[in-house]
Amino acid sequence: MARFLxxxxxxxxxxxxGLSVVTFVLARVIxxxxxxxxxxxxxxxxxxxxxxxxxxxxxxxxxxxxxxxxAVLSGDLGTSIGTKQPVLGELVGRLPASLxxxxxxxxxxxxxxxxxxxxxARWQGRAPDFIVRxxxxxxxxxxxxxLALLLQIVFFRQLDLLxxxxxxxxxxxxxAPIVPVTGFYLVDSLxxxxxxxxxxxxxxxxxxxxxxxxxxxxxxxxxxxxxxxxVLDQDYIRTARAFGLRDRLVVYRLGLxxxxxxxxxxxxxxxxxxxxxxxxxxIVFNWPGLGTFAVRSLLNVDYPAVMGITLxxxxxxxxxxxxxxxxxxxLDPRVRLT
Amino acid sequence: MDRSTAGPGASRTTRRLGVLFGILxxxxxxxxxxxxxxxxxxxxxxxxxxxxxxxxxxxLVLKVATTAxxxxxxxxxxxxxxxxxxxxxxxPLLWVNPPGAADQFSPGLATSWSTSADGLTWTFKLRSxxxxxxxxxxxxxxxxxxxxxxxxxxGASFIWLPLDTVEATDASTVTLHLKYAAAADxxxxxxxxAWIVSPKALDxxxxxxxxxxxxxxxxxxxYTIESFTADKEVLLTRYDAYWGGWSDxxxxxxxxxxITPEAVVQQQMLDGGEADMALSIPLENIGQYKTNAxxxxxxxxxxxxxxxxxxxxxxxxDNVKVRQxxxxxxxxxxxxxxxxxxxxxxxxxxxxxxxxxxxxxVPQYTQDLAKAAQLLTEAGHEGGGFSLELTYASENQxxxxxxxxxxxxxxxxxxxxxxxxxxxxxxxxxxxxxxxARQDMFLVLYxxxxxxxxxxxxxxxxxxxxxxxxxxxxxxxxxxxTLVDDAGxxxxxxxxxxxxxxxxxMKRLVDQAPGLFFYDTKFVMPLKNTIAGYQYNLNYPFAQxxxxxxxxx
Numbered sequence: 031m032a033r034f035l036x037x038x039x040x041x042x043x044x045x046x047x048g049l050s051v052v053t054f055v056l057a058r059v060i061x062x063x064x065x066x067x068x069x070x071x072x073x074x075x076x077x078x079x080x081x082x083x084x085x086x087x088x089x090x091x092x093x094x095x096x097x098x099x100x101a102v103l104s105g106d107l108g109t110s111i112g113t114k115q116p117v118l119g120e121l122v123g124r125l126p127a128s129l130x131x132x133x134x135x136x137x138x139x140x141x142x143x144x145x146x147x148x149x150x151a152r153w154q155g156r157a158p159d160f161i162v163r164x165x166x167x168x169x170x171x172x173x174x175x176x177l178a179l180l181l182q183i184v185f186f187r188q189l190d191l192l193x194x195x196x197x198x199x200x201x202x203x204x205x206a207p208i209v210p211v212t213g214f215y216l217v218d219s220l221x222x223x224x225x226x227x228x229x230x231x232x233x234x235x236x237x238x239x240x241x242x243x244x245x246x247x248x249x250x251x252x253x254x255x256x257x258x259x260x261v262l263d264q265d266y267i268r269t270a271r272a273f274g275l276r277d278r279l280v281v282y283r284l285g286l287x288x289x290x291x292x293x294x295x296x297x298x299x300x301x302x303x304x305x306x307x308x309x310x311x312x313i314v315f316n317w318p319g320l321g322t323f324a325v326r327s328l329l330n331v332d333y334p335a336v337m338g339i340t341l342x343x344x345x346x347x348x349x350x351x352x353x354x355x356x357x358x359x360x361l362d363p364r365v366r367l368t
Numbered sequence: 369m370d371r372s373t374a375g376p377g378a379s380r381t382t383r384r385l386g387v388l389f390g391i392l393x394x395x396x397x398x399x400x401x402x403x404x405x406x407x408x409x410x411x412x413x414x415x416x417x418x419x420x421x422x423x424x425x426x427x428l429v430l431k432v433a434t435t436a437x438x439x440x441x442x443x444x445x446x447x448x449x450x451x452x453x454x455x456x457x458x459x460p461l462l463w464v465n466p467p468g469a470a471d472q473f474s475p476g477l478a479t480s481w482s483t484s485a486d487g488l489t490w491t492f493k494l495r496s497x498x499x500x501x502x503x504x505x506x507x508x509x510x511x512x513x514x515x516x517x518x519x520x521x522x523g524a525s526f527i528w529l530p531l532d533t534v535e536a537t538d539a540s541t542v543t544l545h546l547k548y549a550a551a552a553d554x555x556x557x558x559x560x561x562a563w564i565v566s567p568k569a570l571d572x573x574x575x576x577x578x579x580x581x582x583x584x585x586x587x588x589x590x591y592t593i594e595s596f597t598a599d600k601e602v603l604l605t606r607y608d609a610y611w612g613g614w615s616d617x618x619x620x621x622x623x624x625x626x627i628t629p630e631a632v633v634q635q636q637m638l639d640g641g642e643a644d645m646a647l648s649i650p651l652e653n654i655g656q657y658k659t660n661a662x663x664x665x666x667x668x669x670x671x672x673x674x675x676x677x678x679x680x681x682x683x684x685x686d687n688v689k690v691r692q693x694x695x696x697x698x699x700x701x702x703x704x705x706x707x708x709x710x711x712x713x714x715x716x717x718x719x720x721x722x723x724x725x726x727x728x729x730v731p732q733y734t735q736d737l738a739k740a741a742q743l744l745t746e747a748g749h750e751g752g753g754f755s756l757e758l759t760y761a762s763e764n765q766x767x768x769x770x771x772x773x774x775x776x777x778x779x780x781x782x783x784x785x786x787x788x789x790x791x792x793x794x795x796x797x798x799x800x801x802x803x804x805a806r807q808d809m810f811l812v813l814y815x816x817x818x819x820x821x822x823x824x825x826x827x828x829x830x831x832x833x834x835x836x837x838x839x840x841x842x843x844x845x846x847x848x849x850t851l852v853d854d855a856g857x858x859x860x861x862x863x864x865x866x867x868x869x870x871x872x873x874m875k876r877l878v879d880q881a882p883g884l885f886f887y888d889t890k891f892v893m894p895l896k897n898t899i900a901g902y903q904y905n906l907n908y909p910f911a912q913x914x915x916x917x918x919x920x921x
Binding site: 114193314 | 597640642
């Protein structure tokens, strides 16, 4: 296990190193002058020259990369051109908003996806199966921004039930402010005994979370269905039925439990997907998380921010994959030997 | 596999994976908990951790959605979109009134002012009772230090080029001594480089150049910065000791400005009640508010206009007849209809309507393709037959909309245009690089630094200089230069005579056509009828003044 762990860690480090090279080179080859961007419009040539020197952009590329790598290893992802603030601080400050959205989306996606998958498998070839399969395909293939707009039209414009954008009402801070503890507004408002804020935060998170959950619901439902069908076709299930065990016991106690490992692997991967899946969702709902920052940084050619986000996101992705791999290795000894 | 192996095995598997998922969730939660209390981008506090002392019903808050980012909080260096905030936090000596007002100026921190006959000495009497947000009184010494700092290192330091010395004549009198005659009243009312700053703040920034960047201020205006989260929001709160007072109407206690670069999201916020004012609604959608009874549709002239440059260093654009032909070929009406979605008026030269020295006497080109073809023939280019490259800023949607119209129109007279959209900073750099590799045509959205488009637009855009800064047609015309220089000197002492010179200069400019003058943009905004007291002033682009606003009764 130790060797497996060492191998996977070394692989992860290499992935991140490779990624840092690619993002660094890409940021340098795009036709844009970082120093001019940093100063803003109406930059004077002498100012551009000064900032070029300040930012070390007059150094050879390999020297710039080594300087960048040294800084990254010491936790410095550079300074955002757009906000003039340290990129790491920007990312860390926005992380709780994104994680809260992802957590709620996954809390919706996992039970709904598994439930639909079981329903589909149990009624294979019948109407419920057909409906779930169609719904799964729709969930997986529907663009998030389109679903987001659809939900906004229905729940805000037509029904006037839920707010359109934001994480809370702008007035909330003046009426029932949330005292930050975890950065998760739902949790913090509960910890602070602030029901007004909890209800407001909950109302705001429903639509973005539903949008973000659509893809994982479809994926989990499909995986659950196929895993369940495979398990339900096993001899021991047939034997259990032959012994007269109740159908509910066979399906849920024996079938679902044994179908869960691949489903949980998919859940792990969709969690990683959600890190980047939030980008569109956050923009449409003006959600102040990593996604909004990422999209704005891309549009502003804020290359230190884009590089930081890429590395940050990749590190998250690698970490989750690593944990999934380790989990599989822990559960299945055969994995450790390969 | 029998039941005895399937059941417990599956149970263990599920438990283990459940533990794994739990770890993932804990890692995620830990990331949140370890970071959220003090995001480094928040100047004073996280948005929700420092609640104001709210009354039971809470303070009166105006929520504004804006694109205006903060490139710096330093009022001396400020030369960008943060002007929106600066204009509510700081004050100049004078404010320029919008066109049509009885007086050209309104008092700011100066209540009276005068100039010597030669325009070289300007005296300003300061308002009594005005204080900075740090409690210090506004004195002549503070004005002196502010202007000296601005002349030394302001983003717009060039507006103080005429300044020789500043004298604090007494505690409430400031005298400006100029090197040459200039309109110091206009300069002192600039949106950039003319804010009066607390000496304490100037001392602090001298010791630490990033002093202001934490989101602190040293102004004397009606509002002060309560909190700031870079790229996200600015919360302004009223300065109780503001000299203007707070009791005449029910002013807003706080202004919550959400920085939202996406115009369509601003519209969503306005429609969804998350914003009371949205300063940038997409032009293609904004018309729907004209018929909405809940809104007043504000449509006013602005400080901005779209200008094009011909590179007169390159053939065939070095031929005046070719430039005139290309000016006649432009579909001005279509450009306003499509580029500006109808919210614009055709320019008369490079000075926007309503700004000195705009004049209705300056001629315009109208599209006349026959005339254009005839001029090309006279220039020896019958049927066109040449190609041009036009660069424009890819981030400017309006330019993206109307640049293809230029290409189509020029195709009709046999001129092929290659459109090259690029980031403005690239476009800007290329225009100053190797002369042989420069563009043939360049589109730009321009606005003057202060309310004198003679010394700015006319001088900056077309006056010759050793190394071009904004004169990106590289035009060098001695007659134009002389007219503009003479007019600039007259502005301080005889504004009518200055105007006459400037008009003459603009007539020559239009005739010689080193550039294209497309349209002056309009400021358009739907304003909720629940808000009263709105005052628009085209002299302060990017700025909105929140102090006069109050809830409609």
